[in-house]
Each structure stands twice: as structure tokens, then as C-alpha cells.
Amino acid sequence: MNRFSYTRANDITSALQAHDAPAAAFLAGGTNLVDLIKEGVARPERLVDIRRLPMKAIDDNANGGLRIGALATNSAVAYDQRIQSRYPLLSKAILAGASAQIRNVATVGGNMLQRTRCHYFYDTATPCNKRDPGTGCGALNGVNRIHAILGASEHCIAVHPSDMCVALAALDADVRVSSDQGDRVIPFDDFHRLPGDTPEKDTNLRDDEIIVAVDLPAEGFAEHHAYVKVRDRASFAFALVSVALALKIDGDRIDDVRCALGGVAHKPWRNRQAEAALRGKPLEAATVRDFAASIVRDAQGRPGNAFKIELAARAIVRAFEQASGQELAASEDDPT
Incomplete structure (x- = not known):
């Protein structure tokens, strides 16, 4: 494990300022990031703890749906009565993922940003274009039982591991992000990327941005x-x-x-x-x-x-x- 500095942010502005450094990473639930650090896959030089940011609420939004804060835990979302009654698809998808212990600390924003569970990505002794661009993809001719059958490229055949994100994609959710340049909304369909020639880039989130919330539309297909x-x-x-x-x-x-x-x-x-x-x-x-x-x-x-x-x-x-x-x-x- 490499050495890194640690800072705790109390608001979005201070979080973005602290994150404006080489190899900085936001720390929320840490259920994926900490594993990556332990395995030597992620080597941040600074961790910015954002768990105190006011982004845990689940509220009504202006479109007649719900706004879920990026730091709301998976459990909080899955068991929220409004989610269960209006968006049961989302609740069921979340409860199908991970374990109760992980869901209690994993956050919505972190879930969206989790990295692939490809064996070669986690094994630093093997080639992986996602972990180390240009080294090749060990899964192409290796053990690829869990890998992609759609949208893959010659550079990467990994898959996104989230259950929650599959439901959010079906519900046509929007992702609200913030930076020093202002706020913007990313349709959920455009948030994650296909590998193409740059498999190391999982999302279209810029380095200077932080996920603030996810907006659900009014229609939840509850029936x-x-x-x-x-x-x-x-x-x-x-x-x-x-x-x-x-x-x-x-x-x-x-x-x-x-x-x-x-x-x-x-x-x-x-x-x-x-x-x-x-x-x-x-x-x-x-x-x-x-x-x-x-x-x-x-x-x-x-x-x-x-x-x-x-x-x-x-x-x-x-x-x-x-x-x-x-x-x-x-x-x-x-x-x-």
C-alpha cells in the first residue's frame, strides 16, 4: 500500500478544493476503493473524506419524482418507503446486490463509480488495459466467464458490476454533478462509457466534478x-x-x-x-x-x-x- 494524505471535507466547495491534486480520490463508504488500495490497484496520494457532506437526504424533486443524495446508503434507499412504493424496481435491484453489511455503508455515488470485478484488473501481475493502459487485456484469451458479450472492444471485455445502476438505467434517472465551474445534469444512459480505445475511463464524470444526487422521474413503473x-x-x-x-x-x-x-x-x-x-x-x-x-x-x-x-x-x-x-x-x- 502506498502512502497517502487524508483530509476531511465539510462542504462541497472544500471537498472539490481538496480533490484538486494529483491522484486524489473521494472516500465515502469505501467498500470498493479500500479494496482497490489494499490490492495495489488504486494508489491515491490523497484521500478526501466526504462522509460529512450534506448529501444523504431523499427528497421530492421538481419533476414530480425523488432526488436521492449521493451519500445516501444503499440500505437507506432500498428500505425507504417512498422508494419501495413508487420505485420498487430500484429497491429490489439494490437488495439483490452485495450483503446487508456492505449495503449499510455503501453509498449511491460510490455504487455508480465502483470499478469492474475482472480477475485481471485486480491481479497486478497480469496485463490489464483498464488498470495499466497499453499493457493488453488478459481476459481476451484467458478466463472470461464473467465478461462482456455486448459493447466490448479489443482493449477490454470487462463488465460493470452494479445491480443498482441497472435499475437506474431502466428508470431513466439523471445524475446531478457539481464542480467549481457550476452544476450539470448527466442522463444516466450517458454517465457510464463503453471501453472503446480508452477502457481506463469508466464514466463521463470529469476529474473536477463530484456526484451530488440522482434524480428519479415521476414514473416509477410500480405496477x-x-x-x-x-x-x-x-x-x-x-x-x-x-x-x-x-x-x-x-x-x-x-x-x-x-x-x-x-x-x-x-x-x-x-x-x-x-x-x-x-x-x-x-x-x-x-x-x-x-x-x-x-x-x-x-x-x-x-x-x-x-x-x-x-x-x-x-x-x-x-x-x-x-x-x-x-x-x-x-x-x-x-x-x-
């Missing part, structure tokens, strides 16, 4: 929603594939749909073109299976993770069944 998470064990495991589905149903037709996938890409994955094509169509097995097939049509598997393509399609169908309360997969030629 028809589902969070399906497929993992190797029943608890405290990252998703091989997850699906956050939000539905509006008008009679026997799909009025609106939001479908975000986790465990398959560098960011929560949505296909808005496929969603648009599904609106107005009948809610029936063939329609849903076609939609699932369109989501994974461009997926590219590797020897270790090609199974994820079929798994993702089946998880989408399962999510539609749970959200609608209908049996959609029964077919002699399709055992989904």
Missing part, C-alpha cells in the same frame, strides 16, 4: 416491473446476467417498456431501438421472444462466456413473465 438476477450462488455474488424491466400494459398490449441488462457490458445495457419497436405490440410469447432475440442479436461470446447470450435472452423472457404475471415461455420448441 409492472421485475429484476431478474442470474448468478453462481444465491447471495453476495455478482450477476452473470441481470435484467431490470419496467412495463406499462394497456389491455393485452405493451404501452411502454424499459429494459436494461447488467453483467453483459461495460455499462448497463439498453437497446432503445428494440424498445421502441416493441411498444404497441401484443404481450404474447412470440413478441417477447423476438424482443429478447433482438437484444442479444449483436452479442459476441468467447469460449468462456458464450453461454451468456442464450442466458440473457431467457432472463429477459423471465423478467416479462414476472412483470406481467403471465406465462410467456411455454413452447415445445422453445424451452426458455
